Amino acid sequence: MSDLAGDGGPEGGFDRSVAQTLSRGIRVLEVLAETGQPLTAQQIASRLKLSRPIVYRLLKTLEYHQLLGTPTRDGHFELGLGLLSLTRNVKRDLRQTAFPVVRDLAERLGTTAVLGLADGDEVVYVLAVEAELARMAVRSREGARRPMDSTSGLALRMTLPARADDDAELRLARSRGFAARDRVMEYQATAISAPVPDHAGPSRVCVTVLFPTVIADVEEKGPLVMEAARRLAAMVPAGIR
Known part of the structure; x- marks a missing residue:
C-alpha cells in the first residue's frame, strides 16, 4: 500500500504528517487482518519496518478508539470490535x-x-x-x-x-x-x-x-x-x- 503522505502537501490543505500517521495506522490494521492472529508491537514493527516506539503509539491510539481489542497480558494486539461499530452493516x-x-x-x-x-x-x-x-x-x-x-x-x-x-x-x-x-x-x-x-x-x-x-x-x-x-x-x- 502506498504512503498517503506523498499525495499532497500543506499548501493544498493536506497535512503530510497527519496523512502519514493515518496511513501507518491503516497498515497496522491491515497487518493484523492479514495474519489473522494477535501480534506484539515488535512483530508489527518488523512487518512494517517501523520503530517499535512509533508502532506502540499507533497501537495505543487504535486501542483508544476501540479499533484494537484490549491487549492480552503478554502484550499481543488484535483487531477490535470497534471496527464493527464503524460499519453497522457488517x-x-x-x-x-x-x-x-x-x-x-x-x-x-x-x-x-x-x-x-x-x-x-x-x-x-x-x-x-x-x-x-x-x-x-x-x-x-x-x-x-x-x-x-x-x-x-x-x-x-x-x-x-x-x-x-x-x-x-x-x-x-x-x-x-x-x-x-x-x-x-x-x-x-x-x-x-x-x-x-x-x-x-x-x-x-x-x-x-x-x-x-x-x-x-x-x-x-x-x-x-x-x-x-x-x-x-x-x-x-x-x-x-
Missing part, C-alpha cells in the same frame, strides 16, 4: 447471518444459545437467542463479557497450538471437540461451547448453549453444538473469523 449482517443457526440450536436444545467473539482477554456475546418454549433459561444479554477462563473462552483456547503444560480440562475439550462445564457464572448449571472453525489459525468465534440446571447428557448435546459451529464457519464474515 455488524447487522453478522447478526442476521448467524441468527438462523443460533436460533435453530436454541430451539433444538430448548435453552439459550449465544454467539461469542474474542476481544482481548474476554469473549463478548454479540448475539443471544432464547428458545421460545424454554421452561427455564439462563438470561444472557448481548454485549455481556466473559473471561477467557469461562466455558466460551475454553472453547476458543482449544484451537490454540497444544502445549506441554495444557491442563487436563483443555486436553479433554480438544479430544471431545467441545468444552463443557457444570458451573455457569458461579451457579450450578451447564454450559457447552464449540469454536467456529477457522482454517487460517486459532478461532475467535464460538457458539455456546447455557442450561439453567446441570444436565446429564452432555455427550449427546455437545455434537449438536459442534454441528452449529461448523454451519457458522461458512457464514461468518472472513474479517471476523
Whole structure:
C-alpha cells in the first residue's frame, strides 16, 4: 500500500504528517487482518519496518478508539470490535447471518444459545437467542463479557497450538471437540461451547448453549453444538473469523 503522505502537501490543505500517521495506522490494521492472529508491537514493527516506539503509539491510539481489542497480558494486539461499530452493516449482517443457526440450536436444545467473539482477554456475546418454549433459561444479554477462563473462552483456547503444560480440562475439550462445564457464572448449571472453525489459525468465534440446571447428557448435546459451529464457519464474515 502506498504512503498517503506523498499525495499532497500543506499548501493544498493536506497535512503530510497527519496523512502519514493515518496511513501507518491503516497498515497496522491491515497487518493484523492479514495474519489473522494477535501480534506484539515488535512483530508489527518488523512487518512494517517501523520503530517499535512509533508502532506502540499507533497501537495505543487504535486501542483508544476501540479499533484494537484490549491487549492480552503478554502484550499481543488484535483487531477490535470497534471496527464493527464503524460499519453497522457488517455488524447487522453478522447478526442476521448467524441468527438462523443460533436460533435453530436454541430451539433444538430448548435453552439459550449465544454467539461469542474474542476481544482481548474476554469473549463478548454479540448475539443471544432464547428458545421460545424454554421452561427455564439462563438470561444472557448481548454485549455481556466473559473471561477467557469461562466455558466460551475454553472453547476458543482449544484451537490454540497444544502445549506441554495444557491442563487436563483443555486436553479433554480438544479430544471431545467441545468444552463443557457444570458451573455457569458461579451457579450450578451447564454450559457447552464449540469454536467456529477457522482454517487460517486459532478461532475467535464460538457458539455456546447455557442450561439453567446441570444436565446429564452432555455427550449427546455437545455434537449438536459442534454441528452449529461448523454451519457458522461458512457464514461468518472472513474479517471476523
